[in-house]
Amino acid sequence: MKVKKKAIVLTGGGDCPGLNAVIRGLYKSVKYSNEWELWGSIEAFNGLISEPVNIVKLDDNLTRGIHVKGGTILKTTNRGNPLEFPVQDAEGNWGTKDVSQELVDKIKSLGFDAVVNIGGDGSQTISQRLFEKGLPIIGVPKTIDNDLSATDLTFGFSTAVQIATDSFDKLVTTAESHRRVMIMEVMGRDAGWIALHTSIAGGAEICLIPEIPYSLDVILESIERRYKSGKGFVNIVIAEGAKEQGGDVIGKTAIDGDANIKLGGVGNYLRHKLEEKQNFAQVRTTILGHTQRGGTPIAFDRVLATSMGVKAFDLMQAGEFGKMVAYKNHELTAVTLKEATSSYNFVDVNHYLVETARKMGVSFGD
Numbered sequence: 001m002k003v004k005k006k007a008i009v010l011t012g013g014g015d016c017p018g019l020n021a022v023i024r025g026l027y028k029s030v031k032y033s034n035e036w037e038l039w040g041s042i043e044a045f046n047g048l049i050s051e052p053v054n055i056v057k058l059d060d061n062l063t064r065g066i067h068v069k070g071g072t073i074l075k076t077t078n079r080g081n082p083l084e085f086p087v088q089d090a091e092g093n094w095g096t097k098d099v100s101q102e103l104v105d106k107i108k109s110l111g112f113d114a115v116v117n118i119g120g121d122g123s124q125t126i127s128q129r130l131f132e133k134g135l136p137i138i139g140v141p142k143t144i145d146n147d148l149s150a151t152d153l154t155f156g157f158s159t160a161v162q163i164a165t166d167s168f169d170k171l172v173t174t175a176e177s178h179r180r181v182m183i184m185e186v187m188g189r190d191a192g193w194i195a196l197h198t199s200i201a202g203g204a205e206i207c208l209i210p211e212i213p214y215s216l217d218v219i220l221e222s223i224e225r226r227y228k229s230g231k232g233f234v235n236i237v238i239a240e241g242a243k244e245q246g247g248d249v250i251g252k253t254a255i256d257g258d259a260n261i262k263l264g265g266v267g268n269y270l271r272h273k274l275e276e277k278q279n280f281a282q283v284r285t286t287i288l289g290h291t292q293r294g295g296t297p298i299a300f301d302r303v304l305a306t307s308m309g310v311k312a313f314d315l316m317q318a319g320e321f322g323k324m325v326a327y328k329n330h331e332l333t334a335v336t337l338k339e340a341t342s343s344y345n346f347v348d349v350n351h352y353l354v355e356t357a358r359k360m361g362v363s364f365g366d
Contacts, residue, residue: 005036005113007316008055011072012044012080012119012126016142016156017297018305020066020073022118025309027063033317039112040073044080044119045126049103053110067302070295081122083129104133114316118142120154121341124324128337131322138315139324139337140308144292147191149345150335151326155305160187160292161197167288168202168237175233178282181223181274185267185287188239192347194292195239199362200353205234206363208270210241210249211347214365216273222363227280234281238267245366264289307332 009026011019023040030038038058041047047054056062056074066073079086082103084096107115114136117127120143127139141148144160164186175182186194192209199207206222208214223234240263243249251263267285274283297305304327311325311332324340326333347354358364 002035004034006039006111007036007114007116008039008041008048008107008112009058009074009116009118010041010044010047011074011076011142012117012123013076013078013142014120014144015071015076015293016144017070017159017293017295018155018301019071019076019118019142020069021297021302021305022140022142022155022309022312023058023073024063024067025306026116026313027058027309029310029313031060033313036114036313036316043075043077044123045082045103046077046080047074048107048110049080049082049085049099053106067306068296070293070297078122081126083126100130101133104130104135107135114138114321116140116312116316120145121148121344124148124337125341127324128322128341131337136319136321137337138312138321139340140312141324141326141340144194145188145191146193147345148340149343150324150340151328153304153327155301155308156293156297157193157301159295159297159301160194161201162298163292163295164194164198164237164288165201167286167291168198168204168235171286172202172235175235179232181234181236181281181283183236183238183267183271183283183285185238185240185264185285185289187288187292189241189263191345192239192242193345195237195242196347196353196357199237200357200360202235202237204237204362206236206365207357208236208238208242208365209347210239210243212349212364212366213243213245213247215245216277216365218363219270219365220274220277222365223274223281224278236270238270240264240266242266 030036042054082100118140124139141154144156146157171182250266251261271283271285308325323334
């Protein structure tokens, strides 16, 4: 009997609608090839770093029907960077340690011939570094922020926009009924794609994104002008990473080993600022937070994610390691991991959607 090659798949960073569809697409491709077997690492690389290892062999029972489910059956974490692995000393203080070479050696010792890392910009940066150390690895892009420049779209983004738009639609009616200013905070640490798409789809009056720092005075003028014209309500979409001109993002430093600032609260910050400056409108805030990451992926994201899982197998089968699956011009292709992480997909201030919004009367607070 021919010995099958072994591959292992993992999901890192924030969860995202469509992760399970990628896993299922990859598993089915592996199964029908009859040349490979597929394993999963629990909580990204943590499952491989831990002693004993926490990995599972994928089969029909584990993957059946998972394409319709949100989250990831393999669990995920943003505290599993092997280049800066969080460690705690005897006094309880957190620090980091590079365990990447030990990880590469361990994966090889376990007999794995390929690794598929499903994740965003940070995860694919890790993929590149591990590839440079000799690990046969392939990346699959995952981010609801759509912030990877090497691919036109990432799965999960369209679902996040749909969730945000559905929520926005509900807020519009209550804003109109109470003649209020409604602020809806959406995700978007450095890139404002979710806020931009939602603002256009939902018909927001004001859209605030990280790439265009806002002026409070300009926002107040926009609100006052709309009230004076008789409209009587305003809907604002704000990305969590938006900031005032000359200001900084709103968030907290983590105390549990997570190197990222935990963003959130800019919607309430803006609300308090508006309440201080005007008295003609009530202001309310809704923070969508992790609801944008959860739930059933829409059909488009299921198709895209499944296709990316199959494409990852094609690269694995061909031995084309050090690459990431990419969606370009309505086709699936591959780019090098180095290219995939060379630049961030910010919203260009001259992007056609920014121009579309401006010509529809949307204010960016600038």
